[in-house]
Amino acid sequence: MNRTLIPAALPAVFAALFTPAASQAQTASPSVSIEATTDLRERGLSWSGGKAAMSAEATLPVSPAVTVDLGAATLRDSARHGGADIGLTLSPEIALFSTGGWTLSAGAKGHVFVGASGLSYAEATSTLAYAIGPAQLAFGASFAPSQKAIGGSDLYLEGNAAIGVPGTALTLYGGGGYSTGSTRDTALAAERVRRLRPDGSYWDYYVGAEHQMDRLALGLRYTGTSIDQDRVAAISDRRYLDRHTGSRISAYLRFTP
Incomplete structure (x- = not known):
């Protein structure tokens, strides 16, 4: 589920983003990855209620410029998504241009x-990415128009970076983002908007390290947010809230067949 439900796979996502479209025409092929993590986190928030989770992702090239990502993750009855058991994503993407890195x-x-x-x-x-030597940068924006499911609209702006340590199988990465948006003027909307923005607009950040071992990757990641934990805890209506919105260190193991 990529950038939304599998942030631990960022180094692999960077590798796909920084492959020029012309090269993709010769080398692109379907790929699959399976991951186990101690806590599935997205934009600094837990999507698995602070519990261990499993996820899987498949990337299907449709043409040299078009790919489709499919993702699935166990949400462990997380309150954030109304007790959902599984989260699914479908993400078509087109490379508009690739030049000079x-x-x-x-x-x-x-x-x-x-x-x-x-x-x-x-x-x-949308994503704008740049590669220079062993370092990669990516800047992205995600916009969800006003929808009943999230109580209004949601805008997420982010910046991410990754670098492979020369002579090792280690990748260091980090980044952050800002979540904001509108809220519909109803009680239900005010309740549901807390799914993605528990304390209104907020910042999130993360740093991590990943070690590649043939088809296995082992990683450790720290995430945090600017969310006021005490204020969120004081909200009486907790239908879509949980306490897993603060700092957390999580580990993950990814397998690529």
Whole structure:
């Protein structure tokens, strides 16, 4: 589920983004990865209720410029998504241009929450990426138009970086983002907007390290947010809230067949 539900796979995502479109025409092939993590986190928030989770992702090249990502993750009955058991994503993306190390792409992403009613939503995405030597940079924007499922609209701006340590199988990465948006003027909307923005607009950040071992990758990642934990805890209506919005260190193991 890539950038939304599998942030631990960022180094692999960077590798796909920084492959020029012309090269993709010769080398692109379907890929699959399976990951186990101690806590599935997205934009600094836990999507698995602070519990261990499994996820899987497949990337299907449709043409030299078009790919489709499919993702699935166990959400462990997380309150954030109404007790959903499974989260699914469908993400078509098109590379608009690739030149001089820069790649610009645009796409869409649909989120479906199995086991929860009326909480699925969609967003438009765009990414500008740049590669220089062993370092990669990516800047992205995701916008979910006003939808009942999320209580209004949601905008997420982010910056990410990764670098492979020369002479080793180690990749260091980090980044952050800012979440903001509007809220519909209803009680239900005010409740549902807390799914993605528990304390209103907020910042998130992360740093991590990943060690590649043939088809296995072992990683450790720290995430944090600017969310006021005490203020969120004081909200009486907790239908879509949980306490897993603060700092956390999580580990993951990814297998690529």
